[in-house]
Amino acid sequence: MSSDHQPYHHGNLREALLEAAFRLVDSQGPEAFSMRALARDAGVSSAAPFRHFSDKRVLLDAVAERARAELDRTLDEATAQCADALTQFRAMTVAYVRFAAEHPTLFDLIHSAGSTPGRFPGDLNDERRLKLIALIYEGQNAGLIPEADPELIALTSEALTHGLARMVVDGHPRLASLSSEDARKLALAATQLLQSGIGLS
Amino acid sequence: MSSDHQPYHHGNLREALLEAAFRLVDSQGPEAFSMRALARDAGVSSAAPFRHFSDKRVLLDAVAERARAELDRTLDEATAQCADALTQFRAMTVAYVRFAAEHPTLFDLIHSAGSTPGRFPGDLNDERRLKLIALIYEGQNAGLIPEADPELIALTSEALTHGLARMVVDGHPRLASLSSEDARKLALAATQLLQSGIGLS
DNA sequence: TTTAGGTGTGAGCGGTGCTAACATTAGCGG
DNA sequence: CCGCTAATGTTAGCACCGCTCACACCTAAA
Numbered sequence: 008m009s010s011d012h013q014p015y016h017h018g019n020l021r022e023a024l025l026e027a028a029f030r031l032v033d034s035q036g037p038e039a040f041s042m043r044a045l046a047r048d049a050g051v052s053s054a055a056p057f058r059h060f061s062d063k064r065v066l067l068d069a070v071a072e073r074a075r076a077e078l079d080r081t082l083d084e085a086t087a088q089c090a091d092a093l094t095q096f097r098a099m100t101v102a103y104v105r106f107a108a109e110h111p112t113l114f115d116l117i118h119s120a121g122s123t124p125g126r127f128p129g130d131l132n133d134e135r136r137l138k139l140i141a142l143i144y145e146g147q148n149a150g151l152i153p154e155a156d157p158e159l160i161a162l163t164s165e166a167l168t169h170g171l172a173r174m175v176v177d178g179h180p181r182l183a184s185l186s187s188e189d190a191r192k193l194a195l196a197a198t199q200l201l202q203s204g205i206g207l208s
Numbered sequence: 209m210s211s212d213h214q215p216y217h218h219g220n221l222r223e224a225l226l227e228a229a230f231r232l233v234d235s236q237g238p239e240a241f242s243m244r245a246l247a248r249d250a251g252v253s254s255a256a257p258f259r260h261f262s263d264k265r266v267l268l269d270a271v272a273e274r275a276r277a278e279l280d281r282t283l284d285e286a287t288a289q290c291a292d293a294l295t296q297f298r299a300m301t302v303a304y305v306r307f308a309a310e311h312p313t314l315f316d317l318i319h320s321a322g323s324t325p326g327r328f329p330g331d332l333n334d335e336r337r338l339k340l341i342a343l344i345y346e347g348q349n350a351g352l353i354p355e356a357d358p359e360l361i362a363l364t365s366e367a368l369t370h371g372l373a374r375m376v377v378d379g380h381p382r383l384a385s386l387s388s389e390d391a392r393k394l395a396l397a398a399t400q401l402l403q404s405g406i407g408l409s
Numbered sequence: 410t411t412t413a414g415g416t417g418t419g420a421g422c423g424g425t426g427c428t429a430a431c432a433t434t435a436g437c438g439g
Numbered sequence: 440c441c442g443c444t445a446a447t448g449t450t451a452g453c454a455c456c457g458c459t460c461a462c463a464c465c466t467a468a469a
Contacts, residue, residue, distance in 0.1 A: 011433090014465090015456085016415090016417065016418080016464085016465065017416085018418060020416080020417090035413075041386060041455080041456065042456080042457065042458085043455075043456065043457080051417075051418090052417070052418050052419070053418095053419095053457090054417080054418070054419080054420095054456095054458080054459080054460090055417055055418080055454095057457085057458065058417075059347070060414055061428080061458095062457090062458090063457065063458090096314060099460080102288075102408065115320075118315075118374075118378045118379075131464085153353035156275040158382070159394075159397055159398065162278065162383075162394070163368065163398040165371070165372035165375070165380075166368050166375055166398060167364065167367050167368045167371055169371035169374060170366070170368055170369065170370035170371020170372070170373075170374055171367040171371070172371075173371065173374050174366070174367055174370055177319045177320075179366075181363060182363075188386065193360075193363070196360055197360065197363065197364040197367060215424095218447085218448080221447080221448090235417090242425065242426080243425080243426065243427085244424080244426080252448075252449095253448070253449055253450075254426090254427095254450095255427080255428080255448085255449070255450080256448060256449080257449095259447055260447090261450075262427095263426090264425095264426065264427090265411085275425095277431065322433090324425065350456075360439090375433085400466080
């Protein structure tokens with residue numbers, strides 16, 4: 008006579024699964040979760056999740072997308088309070104590496120999830136990339152940056168940042184036990200080193 | 209009455225498994241192989257592989273180690289014919305990125321296989337890293353390189369190379385469809401850009 | 410109120426990594 | 440050459456996985 012039996016419909020399964028998966032991936036990596044376990048945790052049968060995500064890959068892609076949004080948000084926050092474009096760019100580099108250090112598995116997933124093919128999955132979005140190139144043009148017009156190909160300069164900056172982040176994630180010997188504060192300093196130093204080469208003050 | 213029945217012992221199972229796994233990972237990525245399939249291909253029962261590799265992870269680690277050796281060999285070949293240390297370093301950068309472009313899944317595995325913990329799994333080995341730092345000292349003594357922390361300079365170079373390689377592997381929009389010849393040029397250009405910043409000619 | 414469709418269930422298929430108990434064989438000390 | 444041990448293979452099987460199918464249920468629009 009128990010009248011408080013669970014409702015037949017969960018009500019918010021999709022979101023619950025996504026949320027749980029996100030937390031699991033963030034804390035233990037993508038290997039650490041299974042559809043079935045997710046279903047169990049949500050108090051639902053093992054077949055239910057497939058009503059919302061046709062595929063495990065699809066769920067992972069959704070998680071990756073959420074992580075990407077999180078990265079985006081972080082970068083926005085980091086650059087919001089910067090006056091000039093140059094310090095904006097530096098702050099972005101720092102925030103990027105810091106995010107990688109604090110959420111290594113998410114950072115990893117972002118780049119390995121081949122969700123939207125033809126798009127570099129996890130890095131700067133197009134808007135940001137354009138902004139960067141615009142900054143370089145600006146600098147060249149002001150005579151601050153030598154007349155090298157702006158795309159090349161942008162690419163080089165991006166590569167440096169990305170490489171730094173990955174080295175942190177992958178456990179480079181000199182970077183593995185880095186606090187995120189140390190990561191901050193390193194990112195800043197390396198970026199300035201590169202920029203001094205390019206010609207920025 | 210078939211007198212030519214298979215010998216009970218394979219004779220070379222460990223090597224055969226390793227070889228097959230290596231090829232599979234190289235051509236289709238680490239998801240594409242299972243212990244059981246490997247056993248089938250070797251004409252052996254599904255439990256046999258575990259006599260040689262206690263764990264799937266262990267096998268993958270062995271594959272990663274082989275890949276790492278391959279990378280090492282490639283880098284050695286690339287730098288063998290270079291006269292001075294500077295062009296050696298540049299050739300190494302180019303070869304590194306090229307390897308990543310030609311063997312993306314191996315490159316990936318090398319870095320994700322947490323085999324020997326505490327060691328940056330897939331990058332330059334210690335010997336090479338020391339050589340790089342020595343080169344920087346040399347340059348500083350000759351007055352060619354400013355007196356920044358040599359470790360920082362080395363780290364920055366390494367990050368740039370590593371980042372470039374990863375962007376190629378992960379499918380960066382401007383880098384995805386890069387031929388390995390284009391990768392060569394890019395690596396060279398970016399490296400020179402950085403080095404001109406540091407002070408190398 | 411009916412009905413269509415979105416969301417849940419249970420059973421089950423073929424696959425996986427891995428283990429345990431047993432079989433065969435190679436190789437070494439006598 | 441014999442016999443023993445350890446290495447290497449076998450079969451059977453456990454627990455789990457992703458995923459599918461047929462069916463049950465509930466909701467909301469007509």
